[in-house]
Amino acid sequence: MIGILLVDDHAVVRAGYRALLAKQADLQVVAEAADAAEAYRRYRQQPTDLVITDISLPGSSGLELVARLRQLQADARILVFSMHQNPLFAEQALRAGALGYVTKSSPPEELLRAVREVDAGRRVLSADIAQAMALEKLGDGNPALRSLTVREFEILRLLVAGNSVESIAASLHISPKTVCNCHYLIKRKLGVGSDIEMTRLAIQWQVLDLAELAGG
Known part of the structure; x- marks a missing residue:
């Protein structure tokens, strides 16, 4: 069994x-x-x-x-x-x-x-x-996104869904400083300079859909 x-x-x-x-x-x-x-x-x-x-x-x-x-x-x-x-x-x-x-x-x-x-x-x-x-x-699609670690991928999803650094740190059992460091690394790996660009890419690559972003 x-x-x-x-x-x-x-x-x-x-x-x-x-x-x-x-x-x-x-x-x-x-x-x-x-x-x-x-x-x-x-x-x-x-x-x-x-x-x-x-x-x-x-x-x-x-x-x-x-x-x-x-x-x-x-x-x-x-x-x-x-x-x-x-x-x-x-x-x-x-x-x-x-x-x-x-x-x-x-x-x-x-x-x-x-x-x-x-x-x-x-x-x-x-x-x-x-x-x-x-x-x-x-097709070697989304090589930048595929370069993210599991933790970075998770933090990306939580960030673009509108979660605060503090709430992300609490849910992932890590420090706010670690979240901030990962946030910087994520933007560097994705080649974006702002959270708006990061969110746009997340939606474009279907990491987060618009319903999730709206809390649906």
Whole structure:
């Protein structure tokens, strides 16, 4: 039996996926969490065989959760299950330590296959993301954005979403000075001189959509 920690901030979404997983004789959701902090606490108290997490979570994102869980337990097996179809998110998730990335538009069978692959220690991507990543690499798209570290990518998203330096520092468990240093490095790597240019690029590259920017 594969014990799963399911992390998503929408209770209805968790209920739907819990029901799907419960139909499988070898899968069981043994714990749930609505945000990264709760997920980290639950995993620390009782590690599960596998973690399935969204990226968009209140406070720290799923990317930060992946990195923290891997620091806590080097062999933690994590599958990211996200609405984001931008290959940059998948690349950052894998860089953070996730073994798999599946989009929420994928068929249920693809999620179930990914769960078993990740539990076996194998890397897996949903078909749409695998194709998008291949095309991205062929075209060498967004090389500046791909040069960002996982932390820089996360801080970029939080900055352009309008979060203050202090709130970013608190959610990522780092100092405000570190956030400011990363802010400078991000602008230098992206070749921009202002936050307005940085935000424009983030929207253009679909790192943050207009609905997120408006708080939708």
